[in-house]
Amino acid sequence: MAIPESPRRRSRDDVAEMALHLLDEFGLPDLTMRRLATALGVQPSALYWHFPNKQALLAAVSEQILAPMSDIHLDELPLPRAACALGARMRECLLEHRDAAELVSSSLALGLVEPPVRPALLDAARRHGVNDQLAEVAAEVVVHFVLGFVFHEQQRLTADSLGLLERSPAASTDEAGFTEAMTLIADGLEVSMGRRA
Amino acid sequence: MAIPESPRRRSRDDVAEMALHLLDEFGLPDLTMRRLATALGVQPSALYWHFPNKQALLAAVSEQILAPMSDIHLDELPLPRAACALGARMRECLLEHRDAAELVSSSLALGLVEPPVRPALLDAARRHGVNDQLAEVAAEVVVHFVLGFVFHEQQRLTADSLGLLERSPAASTDEAGFTEAMTLIADGLEVSMGRRA
């Protein structure tokens, strides 16, 4: 009398979601198409119906990671403070998921994902009558710095979870270095704004 | 009568040099241990006598790429100008070799290679009586920004050498964006120095 389980088919989103899950559990090097297929109860070739290739799949995962970026509200923050806030938020998003900085970095470089912080920063610039081009430069500096910084941070995380790493001086003193660097960038931004005004 | 060619053995440096050559010719994804072995006329397993693993080999290649960093002379340049000069030099080094930014980025994150610009920047700071810690922050910002920027730049290079890329508006307007960003960083550095003095 039991209605036979219809063999549930997967959507594109199901696949990306499972990929993110595997990323957190096993890390980027072990996020393979074959592992992902197995986790979904499917043949590896089935994934190629949903995505043209692995890079496209990884781009979808990148988008998931960066999705929380859009519910930040900067209100009337001036450009330099907005840059700081966006950089900090981006770091938080990346730190939520294992190897996220490396993954997003490559999706971004390949142009498969839109640079985060850019739209919000352009918006903030316009509200305060600041040149678009300056906002573009700021976005580039912030995005690259944050990705590089967190990349480094996360590699160290997995390195000493692996037991390597001779010196591990308590937890990370990274937090302070990060905000200090973001302040430096904000200061530079302020000077540039003054020069143009 | 001919003296038989002694089967020339390879040094560690020979291997790294050939790897750099293959990197330029075929790019990072095609720089495999097997290809490298073939190019050297040797079995893949032979490489593991010279290097414990592929990452170590790639670190040696990274060092070659960054080697020209050390023949820059900053003389009496103040810290912000030194940062600009070092960033620009680092970009030049990276642009000399295909996919260099991606490669160096990962060697650096793994801690297998020493951060370029850092020693020279610390030196410049000391000569001018600037706090070490500020030089550290500056080094981090510059290194991460340059790597991220050039990574992006190089990915676009290989992307449109591959024929992809819908819009290719003449050559790259990257040069201008880069110097502008470095100036922004230098300005921030100057402000920070002022605050501490």
Added chain:
DNA sequence: ACCTGAACACCGTTCAAGT
């Protein structure tokens, strides 16, 4: 529309054994 089965052309790494 969504997936299977089977194959193709590769990978990095290990290890006993040779010279």
Added chain:
DNA sequence: ACCTGAACACCGTTCAAGT
């Protein structure tokens, strides 16, 4: 000291065929 030969345990991707 430096390398061979052979194997192990994998990869991403394609494609005809199934339902």
